[in-house]
Amino acid sequence: MNRRIILTASLFGCIAVIFGAFGAHSLKNVLSADAMAIWTKGIEYQFYHTFALLFLSTFARFRTKLVDFSFYCFSIGTLLFSGSLYLLATRDILHLSFVNIIGPVTPLGGLLLVGGWILLFLAALKNR
Secondary structure (H helix, E strand, O other), X not given: OHHHHHHHHHHHHHHHHHHHHHHHHHHOOOOOHHHHHHHHHHHHHHHXXXXXXXXXXXXXXXXXXXXXXXXXXHHHHHHHHHHHHHHHHHHHHHOOHXXXXXXXXXXXXXXXXXXXXXXXXXXXXXXX
């Protein structure tokens, strides 16, 4: 599990850097200020949870269900939360009409991220 957590964190971190650079150099001229703020928020939360996953990897040697579930919550939550923000930010330039109905995906991703933090807290409590 430790390897999987580190690989996932590495992938999320790499994508966040690429998306950050892409936003700063390519999207800033085509997105509105509001859309750019949404894009940036997605990158911020993706980075926060990349670091959370790296920290979680320090608990992985204990192989508890709490660590496993925290990993899944952080990973799926990041995909849903940041991914939906990226789509929402670029919906006008990509002409994606279905994006208007994915609004509820963002808070669902946020709930999974909160759940990941709660599970990490509980794993730390149980760690001796």
